[in-house]
Amino acid sequence: MALLTHVASHPDALVSLLCDQLAVPPDDLFLTEIVAVPTRGIERWITQRIASDLAARGVGDGIAANIEFLSPRRLVRRVLLEVPALAASVDAWEGPVLTGHLVDAIDAHLDEPWMRILARFLESPYGTGDLIGPDRLSAARKISRLFATYARRRPAMIRAWAAGENVGSDGTALADDDVWQPNLWRIIHERIGIPSLAELLPGALDPIRTGAIDPDMPGRIAVYGLTATDPLDLEVLQALSEQRDVHLYVLHPSPGLWNLTAESLAAQPHPSRPPDRDHATDVATHPLLKSWARDSSELQLVLAGHGITGSHVGAQDAAAGTVLARLQDDIRRNVEPHFASSLIEAVENGDDRSIQIHVCHGARRQAEVLRDAILHTLAADPTLEPRDVVIMTPDLATFAPLLEAAFPSDQVASSDGIPDLRLRIADRSPSATNPLVRFAATVLDIADSRLEAGAVRELVTRPVVQERFGFDADMAGEIISVIDDTRIAWGVDQTDRQRWNAGTNDERTWRRGLDRGLTGVFYPDSATRIVGDTVPLDGVEGQDAAPVGLLAQIMDRIEAVRALLGGQMAMSKWSAVIATSVRLLAAPAWGDEWQWDQLERLLEETFTTGEPDAVAEAVPEPDISLPEARLAIASWVEDRPSPLHFRTGNVTVCTLAPMRSVPYRVVALLGLDDDRFPRSSRADGDDLLIGHEIVGDHDRDAQDRQLLLDAVMAAGDQLIVTYSGRDELTNAEYPPAVPIAELEDTLRDTIGASALEKVVTVHPLQSFSADNFTSAALGIPGPWGFDPMQLEGALAMEGxxxxxxxxxxxxxxxxxxxxxxxxxxxxxxxxxxxxxxxxxxxxxxxxxxxxxxxxxxxxxxxxxxxxxxxxxxxxxxxxxxxxxxxxxxxxxxxxxxxxxxxxxxxxxxxxxxxxxxxxxxxxxxxxxxxxxxxxxxxxxxxxxxxxxxxxxxxxxxxxxxxxxxxxxxxxxxxxxxxxxxxxxxxxxxxxxxxxxxxxxxxxxxxxxxxxxxxxxxxxxxxxxxxxxxxxxxxxxxxxxxxxxxxxxxxxxxxxxxxxxxxxxxxxxxxxxxxxxxxxxxxxxxxxxxxxxxxxxxxxxxxxxxxxxxxxxxxxxxxxxx
Incomplete structure (x- = not known):
């Protein structure tokens, strides 16, 4: 049994190696194969490839079954849970359990001098950290993530803390302002009473190594597409490989760089010790490998530091007959880009469109230009289908609605004659796809607000609210008119105003405004009538009373929701209370009842406190406030990919990570603007690893560059890049993102400045510009635009x-x-x-x-x-x-x-x-x-x-x-x-x-x-x-x-x-x-x-x-x- 490493530069070659493993029947045919994959999109692709590859070999009938796909982190966790001591540590030192202990400890020790930094933040009404206001829960979750990261990446520091030493990740003494972290960790350690993983490992893995504990796993395990790993994960995989075969399938862009790095490591006096981070790309020759390949290069160094090596399979030989193929070949061979005169004629004639860079005015034009670029590609190659195209963007929230508007589909009749081009947006956040999930955040916002009239105006326009109360958009407009006519500003009544230190005045409150509206139902219009101290609202008697009645009903429900959500309560109770509040105010459309299931599942995931029986002591369940509950559901806006939405036959749209390294004939990179890519990441002042990074540490900028490199290497026929190079209002010129400028520099060295001008196309501001419909005006022999309606606009402008x-x-x-x-x-x-x-x-x-x-x-x-x-x-x-x-x-x-x-x-x-x-x-x-x-x-x-x-x-x-x-x-x-x-x-x-x-x-x-x-x-x-x-x-x-x-x-x-x-x-x-x-x-x-x-x-x-x-x-x- 061994830990085997397989390295390839192209996904097809790497998955072929995986199929070699799966084609050999296991000893026990009833055991489920385990394949760990980094993303759900790669899982979908691998499933399809395994089915087709094995069928081509005569193994199976084209169906990939009896394979369990896990993430590498879940695989490691499953192994740890097989060892009782480690299972208790995992349960106690991760997630909601650790968060609960932290909240309890923060409450108990906040007044102590060593907690002054954290106290200053929590007690400030304008917190200067990532969070605002009284946010113990969010602060505890952040600290929980930090402690978990330290345990995985700096176990020696955690062991020193356990011994009473206040040292940092580099082993030196911590500054006074950082001492609160080891102090708080030791308090948590004492409360939990269970050693952390950093204290137990690597010794606690001996039962796995020796076979004393045999995990319920097959005799061979595959980890595919490994791009980064923690030292802890490698320790677990190495221990697991003592009793079974563990195959690491590593995708590395350059056999030349891999081999050169391996030779450099072999020449070191201590080859098992990872070198400095600068060594990761120092041996690279190609400029894009130097700038973009830090992640993959550091992975090789981390593996080498654990004594794990592997031979690079290399890429299948392919003629570098296009600019894209030449670029990929130079990267694989790790050579400086050389001037290729044989490619220039095809580029300048428009025959080689393998790399296209489109400079646009803003996000909307990028979506329109990309649509036309893909349509040109499909029109030029009859063998190309929408399923062969993937669109990746670093900002899906911005571009998803723009793409849906720009790309016509068979679900929305297109009267303007644009060819049908269906999209499938693969990884959108729950709040983007589920109105009830989005509405849950609105409910919490309203409950924690002064109840401004504008919030209720917006509320009644929501379809889920209209569905619950049985009215339409026209009635919503009439309800808004009632709000305006009664001059409601904010606050339920006098008592509510007092909560906000606004005195006892009840003018323009909801109670006074509703009294006016309801009284007006029973009295005719009059210029002088006052009933008590209430002036009946004019024009609402008879059939016109419906908007007033609906508004009163909605406000009655809102007051009930505010009562439900007011004050602090145990964290586990928030799930049911929020679900009830949403049900009081909203309902899905007929046939969309699944939205309830997703909402309730998210609530359970967010407000669960773990399983107390899994730890030595009962987990303290924190009481949290409404502002903390609002911050707890903030993660619902984050993208969550589903494997069912990838490779469906439509053009796939996703962020850069889910489909990284999955080969497509056409790869389109949308929105690579200077202010979007690489994604900016603010240094966390509480993270003790910042400033003391070592090989293998997470670097968001390096990760984005590696994702870009993976996308470039995965493109089969064409690579299309768009970015905003002009301001929509002022036409001011914007520079390209640094990685795109580096790509342009590399292309300039390969084909020259003149040919590069044919690769880079600057588009006009408007889609109805005459240039869009003038032959050869935008880099292709014919007109650029496909939209007949925009053509009519261009003709009108010309005339x-x-x-x-x-x-x-x-x-x-x-x-x-x-x-x-x-x-x-x-x-x-x-x-x-x-x-x-x-x-x-x-x-x-x-x-x-x-x-x-x-x-x-x-x-x-x-x-x-x-x-x-x-x-x-x-x-x-x-x-x-x-x-x-x-x-x-x-x-x-x-x-x-x-x-x-x-x-x-x-x-x-x-x-x-x-x-x-x-x-x-x-x-x-x-x-x-x-x-x-x-x-x-x-x-x-x-x-x-x-x-x-x-x-x-x-x-x-x-x-x-x-x-x-x-x-x-x-x-x-x-x-x-x-x-x-x-x-x-x-x-x-x-x-x-x-x-x-x-x-x-x-x-x-x-x-x-x-x-x-x-x-x-x-x-x-x-x-x-x-x-x-x-x-x-x-x-x-x-x-x-x-x-x-x-x-x-x-x-x-x-x-x-x-x-x-x-x-x-x-x-x-x-x-x-x-x-x-x-x-x-x-x-x-x-x-x-x-x-x-x-x-x-x-x-x-x-x-x-x-x-x-x-x-x-x-x-x-x-x-x-």
């Missing part, structure tokens, strides 16, 4: 006028025979560009939405003040008393809490009262107003509509707390003309009451009447309305540069001369502090060339101002109130 923002010279003819709605005419006069876009182009430019503010305001903005004043004014016009309306306004929580809102309410009440008094004095009586409907013919147009006015007094009135600008005057004038034609017997006039355009004063504006007699009114109104209708028709035929406020300012100031009119217009068009009309999106879209006042004047501003405002100003009078 557009040179000035991309200008309107066409002629618009389609507008049908002037259609009646003109009065509302449309008014809208046009107030904003001709916006009306043109809506009427002729068929869309509207949306206004920017506001992010709801869930804080308690100490002041409110101008719009909120206007709303309060307007509601009070509306109450006065409906006949209610000022005090009653103001009291209701106070009770609706529209004002800042307490005395902070008194001043606002006083000013709003005074403004509304003055406006109302001025309106009454001027004959305004809303009880006499009627809706007057009809149509009039002016010129060749018919204007039809309805106006609310007082026919008794002939008064058209607007009473508003708004500032009276040009748009209100235009509306009043157009309606006045309409009424004067509809009923010329009445001497119609318009009255506008509101704030001055500037300053704090109030203003009364009168317009009309348009004539002294019915005939004069009919004649003048017809002329004026005809001109406005003509303007409308002209403005519908082509957009008019006739901004309302700018034209008003020009015409009013024209009496001061043209210079005065220009300055007045400029103040409205360009320099207005709050809302310059030139900044309006509609004008920017239609008139991008008129953003300066000079250009606007040249476009006819004076003529438009005269036509629009010339007839109004003589009829208008203004009086200060």
């Amino acid at each position: 557009r006028a040179p000035d991309a923002g200008s309107a066409p010279a002629e618009w389609p003819v507008y049908d002037e025979s259609e009646p003109i709605p009065l509302g449309a005419l008014v809208g046009f006069l107030q904003h001709p560009a916006r009306r043109f876009i809506r009427t002729r182009l068929g869309f509207s430019i949306p206004a920017l939405g506001e992010v709801p503010d869930d804080t308690l305001p100490v002041d409110i903005d101008a719009l909120a003040k206007w709303s309060i004043t307007n509601r009070i004014l509306t109450g006065l016009t409906e006949g209610y008393e000022l005090d009653a309306v103001a009291a209701r306004e106070r009770a609706t929580d529209a004002l800042p809490p307490g005395d902070l809102g008194s001043g606002v309410l006083e000013v709003a009440s005074e403004t509304a009262a003055v406006l109302w008094a001025a309106a009454v004095v001027r004959g305004y009586d809303p009880r006499r107003h009627r809706g007057l409907t009809g149509s009039v013919t002016v010129g060749g147009s018919v204007v039809e509509g309805s106006v609310t006015a007082d026919p008794t007094e002939g008064l058209l009135a607007l009473v508003t707390p708004s500032r009276l600008r040009g748009k209100q005057r235009l509306k009043a004038f157009a309606e006045l003309l309409f009424l004067s034609l509809l009923d010329p017997e009445t001497s119609w006039k318009a009255l506008l009451l509101g704030k001055r355009e500037r300053g704090d004063g109030l203003l009364a504006v009168t317009i009309g009447p348009v004539g002294d007699s019915p005939a004069a009114r009919r004649r003048e109104a017809n002329l004026a309305l005809t001109d406005l209708a003509d303007l409308y028709n002209e403005g519908m035929q082509a957009p008019l540069p006739m901004p309302c406020e700018t034209c008003y300012a020009w015409q009013r100031a024209l009496g001061k001369g043209r210079a005065g009119a220009f300055n007045a217009a400029r103040s409205k068009w360009e320099t207005d502090r709050f809302n310059p009309e030139a900044a309006d999106d509609a004008y920017r879209l239609l008139f991008p060339e008129l953003m300066s006042t000079d250009k606007l004047v040249d476009a006819g501003l004076a003529d438009y101002s005269a036509r629009l405002w010339g007839p109004i100003l003589p009829l208008m009078g203004e009086t200060q109130i």
Whole structure:
């Protein structure tokens, strides 16, 4: 029996060696073969290869069965558990058991002087370590991982700690700030009462070596794809090999480097002692082996340090007829890259696309470019299938949704004609694939929060919540409207506010808001009604009560969840409590009940405390808080690969590790940006191994480089690399990641700088760029893009006028025979560009939405003040008393809490009262107003509509707390003309009451009447309305540069001369502090060339101002109130 090492540079050769072993029948046919593999993706591939390889040899029928696949760590653990003393140590010194002891010890000794470093972190509200807040559990888990790492990688240090010495990994005395670790370890050692593995090994493995204990394992064991190992693992495997054959299958990229390293080690005076880390790559010649192969090189040194050697099988001979093959051959032979002139012609002609590097603008474009690159590859080779392609990325969370959007599939109908290219994303986190798992974290966040209104707004949009309570997305929008209308900010009630040191004020709490909503169900709308101290919410009676009822039900469940999750409880109880909380608020869609099983399994794994019977003493079960429970489930966002998702026949998408070294004909490396790869790793200041690393220690940067090297060596036909080389917004150039720059340097040495330009393709920002559809523009003989819709966009861009923002010279003819709605005419006069876009182009430019503010305001903005004043004014016009309306306004929580809102309410009440008094004095009586409907013919147009006015007094009135600008005057004038034609017997006039355009004063504006007699009114109104209708028709035929406020300012100031009119217009068009009309999106879209006042004047501003405002100003009078 022996420990046998097999080394190969290509996975096919290595798995062939494994099949040589499995092809020989074992002594006991009923024993299950054991093969240890590093990842689930490699497990899937090996299963398929074993089945096909053995069938080709005539062994079996093409089915790989009776093989148990374990990870190397699980294999070692299984062996340790066979020895009673080691089994007790494993159970006591790993995982939840050790964590439980640590939490208990931390609580008991936190006040001792030697614990000051840990105490400073745990007691700080802004912890400076990896964690934030009171997080004993997370700190204990971190310390548990450190102790386990020390035991595996530095057993001598642990043995010294057990002897009472405070030394570090290098054997020297620890600094005072680090002494807490050995002190805490000795306390745990005393509590557990069982020696650690570092103390027991290697002697405790003697029963395995001698055969006194015979593990229930076959006579031969295979460990495939070994890339790194702990000294402890090697000790166990060596002990196991005394009584059975243990085969180590090592994948090493370079036979040349392996052999050279072996010769170097043999020449050392102490070959069993691992050399310095720098020796790992010093003997390498190829630059990529020097930079990328540290992990595989150090593995050879670690094996040699344990007396384990092996011969390198080498790679199968292959003609280096492509750039990729030449690169791989140079790496295998460990030679400097040499200039290969024979490859240049094929690269420059586009015949050799074996290595492609694509430089893109951001992650989205990378996904689109990679899609097209793979489609080109499939189109060029009929023998290539999607199953022959793998996409690897260091940032799956970012790229997975982008890939799903970019790659059409047969599950989502593609109306744009992109060829079907199915993806299977292999290793996504549970929270990414299971809505209930994701929702569990949301539940804990809400339970530990102030219960802001925004959290509940987001909650009701979740499909799992809608499924539980039986409503749809439309109803969710109505529920959100109820939250907004009741002005809920945060906090359940007064008591909840006190928890957050926010006093006893209950304004804008959930209890007060729900009371408003539920009370509103039973009362009709009223401007003054207050029930107790509650103002019923308007508009929720009858069938409109459903959103209020659902919101009340949801909030009742949330309060129950907060009660369940509040306070500390035993760690093992959190699993059931969280599951119950999720069930109260969420349910999966029909047919997705499996989501419950996965959630409950994750909860058990996260909050289990181990098996107390397996250790000498009962395991202390820590009480943990809600913040600690939140941190405990943070690992649910980590990727967890499943073997069922690899090599399914689709294009496989995964991170770099699961499919490392698995051969694919096409290997695509996505997202190798400078800020993503290699992955950054912050040095852990608590890790005593940092700064004292030895050969074989984990190095995240070296691991990523080794993964990249494995991927390059596994590519059969093509290697495709994408990275972000340009900023999406500024087009600033980004450097490639250092490993990609090293790859480019190596290729430059192989094929020269000119040919390298054919390998590296810089893509345009937009997928509808003309370059995507121009033959040979992006490194291939034909066009690059496959998307017909983007082609249409490119053609449209090519056919557009040179000035991309200008309107066409002629618009389609507008049908002037259609009646003109009065509302449309008014809208046009107030904003001709916006009306043109809506009427002729068929869309509207949306206004920017506001992010709801869930804080308690100490002041409110101008719009909120206007709303309060307007509601009070509306109450006065409906006949209610000022005090009653103001009291209701106070009770609706529209004002800042307490005395902070008194001043606002006083000013709003005074403004509304003055406006109302001025309106009454001027004959305004809303009880006499009627809706007057009809149509009039002016010129060749018919204007039809309805106006609310007082026919008794002939008064058209607007009473508003708004500032009276040009748009209100235009509306009043157009309606006045309409009424004067509809009923010329009445001497119609318009009255506008509101704030001055500037300053704090109030203003009364009168317009009309348009004539002294019915005939004069009919004649003048017809002329004026005809001109406005003509303007409308002209403005519908082509957009008019006739901004309302700018034209008003020009015409009013024209009496001061043209210079005065220009300055007045400029103040409205360009320099207005709050809302310059030139900044309006509609004008920017239609008139991008008129953003300066000079250009606007040249476009006819004076003529438009005269036509629009010339007839109004003589009829208008203004009086200060």
